Amino acid sequence: xxxxVIIVEQxxxxxxxxxxxxxxxxxxxxxxxxxxxxxxxxxxxGPNGAGKTTTMxxxxxxxxxxxxxxxxxxxxxxxxxxxxxxxxxYVSQKGGLELRSTGxxxxxxxxxxxxxxxxxxxxKADELLIKLDLNSISGRKAKTYSGGQRRLFDLxxxxxxxxxxxxxxxxxxxLDPGSRSHVWKEVKKLNSEGTTIILTTHYLEEADVLCGxxxxxxxxxxxxxxxxxxxxxxxxAGDIISLTFDDDKALVRAKDVLTKEIFVKELQAVNSTMxxxxxxxxxxxPLVIQILNNxxxxxxxxxxxxxxxxxxxxxxxxxxxxxxxxD
Amino acid sequence: xKEFFISTYIIFKEGIxxxxxxxxxxxxxxxxxxxxxxxFMPFLKGVTSAPGFPAESATRFFVPGLIIMTAMFNSxxxxxxxxxxxxxxxxxxxxxxxxNRLSLALGFVxxxxxxxxxxxxxxxxxxxxxGFIPNFTGIIFLFMLVILMGTCLSSISYTAAFxxxxxxxxASVINFVILPLFLLSGTMLPLNFASKSIQIxxxxxxxTYAVNSSRxxxxxxxxxxxxxxxxxxxxxxCTLTLQWFIKVMKETVA
Numbered sequence: 099x100x101x102x103v104i105i106v107e108q109x110x111x112x113x114x115x116x117x118x119x120x121x122x123x124x125x126x127x128x129x130x131x132x133x134x135x136x137x138x139x140x141x142x143x144g145p146n147g148a149g150k151t152t153t154m155x156x157x158x159x160x161x162x163x164x165x166x167x168x169x170x171x172x173x174x175x176x177x178x179x180x181x182x183x184x185x186x187x188y189v190s191q192k193g194g195l196e197l198r199s200t201g202x203x204x205x206x207x208x209x210x211x212x213x214x215x216x217x218x219x220x221x222k223a224d225e226l227l228i229k230l231d232l233n234s235i236s237g238r239k240a241k242t243y244s245g246g247q248r249r250l251f252d253l254x255x256x257x258x259x260x261x262x263x264x265x266x267x268x269x270x271x272x273l274d275p276g277s278r279s280h281v282w283k284e285v286k287k288l289n290s291e292g293t294t295i296i297l298t299t300h301y302l303e304e305a306d307v308l309c310g311x312x313x314x315x316x317x318x319x320x321x322x323x324x325x326x327x328x329x330x331x332x333x334x335a336g337d338i339i340s341l342t343f344d345d346d347k348a349l350v351r352a353k354d355v356l357t358k359e360i361f362v363k364e365l366q367a368v369n370s371t372m373x374x375x376x377x378x379x380x381x382x383x384p385l386v387i388q389i390l391n392n393x394x395x396x397x398x399x400x401x402x403x404x405x406x407x408x409x410x411x412x413x414x415x416x417x418x419x420x421x422x423x424x425d
Numbered sequence: 426x427k428e429f430f431i432s433t434y435i436i437f438k439e440g441i442x443x444x445x446x447x448x449x450x451x452x453x454x455x456x457x458x459x460x461x462x463x464x465f466m467p468f469l470k471g472v473t474s475a476p477g478f479p480a481e482s483a484t485r486f487f488v489p490g491l492i493i494m495t496a497m498f499n500s501x502x503x504x505x506x507x508x509x510x511x512x513x514x515x516x517x518x519x520x521x522x523x524x525n526r527l528s529l530a531l532g533f534v535x536x537x538x539x540x541x542x543x544x545x546x547x548x549x550x551x552x553x554x555x556g557f558i559p560n561f562t563g564i565i566f567l568f569m570l571v572i573l574m575g576t577c578l579s580s581i582s583y584t585a586a587f588x589x590x591x592x593x594x595x596a597s598v599i600n601f602v603i604l605p606l607f608l609l610s611g612t613m614l615p616l617n618f619a620s621k622s623i624q625i626x627x628x629x630x631x632x633t634y635a636v637n638s639s640r641x642x643x644x645x646x647x648x649x650x651x652x653x654x655x656x657x658x659x660x661x662x663c664t665l666t667l668q669w670f671i672k673v674m675k676e677t678v679a
Contacts, residue, residue: 158521162676183523192514198443210435211522213428255518 109166141309187261246277337379436532504586560645
């Protein structure tokens with residue numbers, strides 16, 4: 099446990115109800131515990147409103163928690179906020195570039211705010227611009243950058259002072275696939291140089307590709323925490339057969355028919371789709387089709403898949419991560 | 426301590442750099458006082474002979490008030506400058522740095538106060554063409570008072586921007602607060618033209634003291650008790666409003 103750089107114990111955050119309608123207080127984080135090891139990439143995965151950004155903002159000293167204990171790099175969040183700020187970098191969802199200044203000016207200013215001399219900040223900024231391949235556009239005002247370019251500059255401002263821990267809040271949201279993989283590459287490179295990275299995401303692929311461990315958060319609680327491969331193995335052993343039917347009546351009947359079968363480990367119906375969890379999908383699939391045909395049930399679509407983190411999320415919370423985005 | 430001054434300067438410099446790249450603020454900020462000088466002051470010439478009018482000329486009465494008015498309106502709209510910084514996440518980025526919170530607040534306030542200081546000098550210079558020749562020592566003290574007012578009002582304006590985060594709401598709130606304070610300060614017309622009840626309410630308005638002091642200082646009456654009261658009131662208000670700004674900045678959830 100010596101190499102835990104972040105320790106979170108029974109963390110809670112309740113936002114008091116405000117606004118014109120004086121809404122009820124909202125418990126955004128409901129007593130979560132986790133530890134982050136040095137040099138790992140740790141992911142907080144969940145839909146919007148799950149509490150992941152609130153958790154990250156607490157760890158970055160932006161929000162005061164309602165209850166619980168937090169230690170970052172051995173510093174107590176309630177007492178040593180300046181020390182914590184000296185050790186962390188933070189890239190928010192919005193980024194934080196001053197859009198009327200150039201990318202280079204943004205970087206130099208950030209370095210200066212962490213106590214670098216003007217010449218050191220300029221030197222460090224220029225090194226980063228070369229490293230992230232941003233040199234050619236660094237003299238342009240930030241408002242002229244594309245989404246991907248802006249995100250890389252955001253990343254650069256977050257690391258100019260060489261933080262021990264880097265917090266990335268939804269680092270690739272809204273980016274095209276090319277820009278996304280560029281950001282992933284840089285995040286991995288940073289991590290390989292020893293920076294501990296904590297990121298929030300609602301992209302399953304991102305968590306799968308980048309994170310050593312993932313905490314799945316739903317409604318302010320951590321529902322599971324492990325490495326992505328282990329999560330998939332632990333939560334869902336085997337394969338998933340997904341079926342859709344002409345109508346909900348057929349779906350209910352199919353569920354009744356298949357529940358009795360020995361090879362079916364579990365059934366789950368979500369949004370007119372039935373997910374059947376089986377050990378060996380390639381053997382079970384013909385049987386499923388035959389059984390349903392014998393019962394005069396017409397299958398509209400059928401698919402066989404290996405479990406993904408979305409399936410893990412579905413299994414744990416009863417809803418699909420992608421669908422819950424639109425809730 | 427050195428770090429404190431450096432980081433305040435960095436925040437200040439960033440804001441000034443942005444302003445210099447868009448010098449419209451200088452013209453827009455000066456438009457209103459110049460319009461008042463050109464289009465309103467001539468009206469006052471007709472009332473200088475009215476019983477109870479406190480100054481010998483419209484210029485000596487109106488220009489010191491106009492300097493206070495410039496301070497009131499320009500500083501109280503300073504908050505609009507941080508709305509896009511809140512939206513872009515720039516403020517949040519600053520809040521995660523180890524920079525002292527007072528340093529952050531002062532960096533912003535100094536931007537606004539610098540702009541106000543330049544505008545006040547320009548208003549004085551333009552007023553020279555209208556025959557306004559102030560006492561030199563008095564005008565130095567007046568600028569100091571204007572800086573205190575600017576600190577106080579821009580702190581309130583930034584605080585309101587952090588709370589409401591919406592330009593429409595911010596404009597309504599600022600107008601709701603500033604307009605009565607302005608009308609009750611005696612900038613446009615002497616307060617002794619008003620009813621007794623209005624005069625009593627006006628005595629509770631700190632800007633009434635500022636306007637009176639502005640006129641006294643322009644005439645060189647720097648030892649007048651009204652001037653002392655103004656300085657004390659605005660030093661206290663500066664301390665309180667800056668603390669409020671820092672508190673709200675710390676707690677803001679963008």
